[in-house]
Amino acid sequence: MKTIMLSHPHQLKKETIKPTVIALGFFDGVHLGHEKVILTAKKLAKEKQMQCAVMTFNPHPKEVLRTRKEKMNYLSPLPEKIKLIEQLDVDVLYIVDFSLPFANLTPQQFVDDYLIGLNVKHVVAGFDYSYGKLGKGTMETLPFHSRNEFTQTTISKVEKSLEKISSTHIRNLLAAGEVSQIREFLGRYYEVVGEVVHGEKRGREIGFPTANIKSEGFLLPKEGVYATLVKINDRTYEGVCNIGYKPTFHGEGSAALAVEIHLFNFADNIYGESVTVQWIERIRSEKKFSSIEQLIEQIQKDKQEAQQILNKLNLCSCNL
Numbered sequence: 001m002k003t004i005m006l007s008h009p010h011q012l013k014k015e016t017i018k019p020t021v022i023a024l025g026f027f028d029g030v031h032l033g034h035e036k037v038i039l040t041a042k043k044l045a046k047e048k049q050m051q052c053a054v055m056t057f058n059p060h061p062k063e064v065l066r067t068r069k070e071k072m073n074y075l076s077p078l079p080e081k082i083k084l085i086e087q088l089d090v091d092v093l094y095i096v097d098f099s100l101p102f103a104n105l106t107p108q109q110f111v112d113d114y115l116i117g118l119n120v121k122h123v124v125a126g127f128d129y130s131y132g133k134l135g136k137g138t139m140e141t142l143p144f145h146s147r148n149e150f151t152q153t154t155i156s157k158v159e160k161s162l163e164k165i166s167s168t169h170i171r172n173l174l175a176a177g178e179v180s181q182i183r184e185f186l187g188r189y190y191e192v193v194g195e196v197v198h199g200e201k202r203g204r205e206i207g208f209p210t211a212n213i214k215s216e217g218f219l220l221p222k223e224g225v226y227a228t229l230v231k232i233n234d235r236t237y238e239g240v241c242n243i244g245y246k247p248t249f250h251g252e253g254s255a256a257l258a259v260e261i262h263l264f265n266f267a268d269n270i271y272g273e274s275v276t277v278q279w280i281e282r283i284r285s286e287k288k289f290s291s292i293e294q295l296i297e298q299i300q301k302d303k304q305e306a307q308q309i310l311n312k313l314n315l316c317s318c319n320l
């Protein structure tokens with residue numbers, strides 16, 4: 001896959017670009033609905049003997065357009081999104097810098113410069129896709145703006161268990177800690193990539209060393225304890241994770257949010273390593289204990305519960 005970063009005004013020349021079927025969307029999380037849009041574009045490109053491209057934007061329009069400008073967290077920050085789209089095996093990924101001049105293009109200007117101007121012959125997008133200033137362009141207006149230069153396929157709502165598959169629904173499940181439900185919508189377990197950093201060095205003392213994970217730009221599940229799988233250098237380890245503020249040791253509001261995972265049957269030094277955490281199932285909320293002994297007793301129970309959850313998972317995959 002060729003990844004092309006575009007910022008407005010882009011300098012690409014239409015004559016140098018192969019005829020293209022393009023999938024359009026923000027694609028946060030690259031969930032099963034997004035996958036349908038992209039795979040439809042891929043199938044049509046093959047039929048039409050054209051190249052298949054995906055166009056996405058970075059950062060999210062809200063990050064640029066809302067008055068209170070603060071960095072947003074994502075289901076898939078850009079490097080993760082690139083990796084996920086690459087796995088779908090498309091030819092080209094256009095990442096358009098969502099700047100104010102770009103946001104202010106009229107729908108017709110967007111179509112002229114970023115679709116017709118990139119030699120697009122067919123557009124695939126979801127029923128609620130919008131484009132151009134204030135999102136005024138929709139799949140209904142697209143035939144008009146196309147100047148008969150391209151055709152289109154509109155993908156209707158994709159549902160699972162009567163719920164529209166959407167990034168918003170997945171974000172809500174994460175915020176509620178319902179990580180086990182996410183898989184149905186995402187098509188895989190929710191994953192967070194991060195680096196192992198130094199913590200307070202208490203873990204080893206209490207018999208549960210924990211790898212402290214620092215991630216950039218990812219949305220995290222609600223505070224609490226989770227059964228997890230952790231990929232480190234192509235190997236997968238089982239573990240139990242606490243996301244929280246360690247209230248047993250820190251007064252309210254005094255600690256930063258920590259993501260720490262105790263890995264089973266593991267004793268290596270992994271400071272500085274990049275790890276990928278898969279969130280399998282929530283176990284409980286974080287609590288303030290009145291003694292370290294009580295906390296240790298609870299972590300032992302958490303470990304057992306996580307082990308049982310993860311054992312069931314192994315049984316399931318053997319039965320496939």
Ligand SMILES: Cc1cc2nc3c(=O)[nH]c(=O)nc-3n(C[C@H](O)[C@H](O)[C@H](O)COP(=O)(O)O)c2cc1C
Nearest residue numbers: 199200201202203210240242246247248286287302
């Ligand atoms: C499975 C698990 C559950 C935990 N639950 C709690 C909890 O409910 N309350 C709490 O204050 N800390 C909890 N912790 C955090 C421990 O207090 C923390 O791991 C310990 O202080 C070591 O921190 P360090 O790695 O930064 O040295 C939990 C940790 C793990 C691994």
Ligand SMILES: Nc1ncnc2c1ncn2[C@@H]1O[C@H](COP(=O)(O)OP(=O)(O)O)[C@@H](O)[C@H]1O
Nearest residue numbers: 198199200201203204209210211263267269270
């Ligand atoms: N079973 C394990 N699970 C997690 N980390 C482990 C384990 N065994 C060894 N380690 C190593 O020890 C570190 C955690 O020890 P800990 O005392 O909790 O220190 P810190 O507070 O710096 O995280 C990890 O970052 C990792 O390098």
